[in-house]
Every structure is written in structure tokens, then in C-alpha cells.
Amino acid sequence: MKKIRNSFRLGLWVFGGIVAMTLLFSACKKNLDVNDNTPVAALMAFNLAPDKSGVGIALSGRNLTNLPLNYTSYTGTYLNIFPGSREVASYEYGADSPFAKITQNFEMNKYY
Numbered sequence: 001m002k003k004i005r006n007s008f009r010l011g012l013w014v015f016g017g018i019v020a021m022t023l024l025f026s027a028c029k030k031n032l033d034v035n036d037n038t039p040v041a042a043l044m045a046f047n048l049a050p051d052k053s054g055v056g057i058a059l060s061g062r063n064l065t066n067l068p069l070n071y072t073s074y075t076g077t078y079l080n081i082f083p084g085s086r087e088v089a090s091y092e093y094g095a096d097s098p099f100a101k102i103t104q105n106f107e108m109n110k111y112y
Contacts (some may be wrong), residue, residue: 042078043105046083047071054093060086068093 001112045057047069054068064079083106089098105110 014051028083039083040067040080040109041083041108042111043081044075044112045069046074049090052099056093057089058089058091058098061089078111081106083110 043059045064045066047055048071049055050071054070054072056068057064058080065075069075085103085105087101087103089101091098104112
């Protein structure tokens with residue numbers, strides 16, 4: 001009788017161990033359904049206008065720089081933007097109207 005009770009306990013321990021390992025390893029399973037393929041392009045802006053002390057850059061009417069770009073300064077890194085046909089305007093910081101404006105077609109996964 002004692003032998004049957006010990007094998008029953010051993011069986012419970014083995015079963016409990018299998019359940020615990022199943023829960024542990026299922027928590028480590030990665031979700032393969034995540035879609036991180038958001039289409040982006042990259043843009044870096046420079047101030048290469050020697051007669052402008054501070055320049056701002058706008059993309060589709062939205063300001064890309066919080067501070068003015070002084071002569072020979074740049075945004076520092078590439079900024080992620082949505083691809084497509086977008087208007088790029090440069091203006092003297094603090095002015096309402098741009099001094100240069102162009103429409104550019106930004107392609108996915110390209111650097112500008």
C-alpha cells in the first residue's frame with residue numbers, strides 16, 4: 001500500500017513538473033503575427049544658406065525643427081517621415097512665408 005502511495009505521489013510530481021514547464025516555456029513564445037512594416041522614408045535637413053541666420057524646415061506644413069538651424073547646422077539625425085508626394089518648405093525662422101518651396105516624392109526605405 002505504501003509503494004502505491006509513493007508511486008502516486010511521484011506521478012503527481014512529474015505531472016506538476018510537466019505543467020509548470022509548459023507554462024514557463026509558453027510564456028517565452030514570441031508572437032510571430034506582429035507586423036512592423038510601417039512604410040517610412042528618412043530626411044535630414046541642413047542650413048546651407050549663408051545669408052540666413054536661422055532657417056526652419058516644414059514638411060507638408062508641419063515644422064520639422066523646434067529650433068532654428070543656424071548656417072552649416074543640421075537636424076543631427078535622419079527623421080522618419082511618411083513616404084509619398086510631400087511639400088518641403090524652408091523659411092527664415094520667425095517669418096510666415098517660405099523663401100524656398102518644392103514638392104518631393106519620397107520613396108519608402110530611402111534616405112533624403
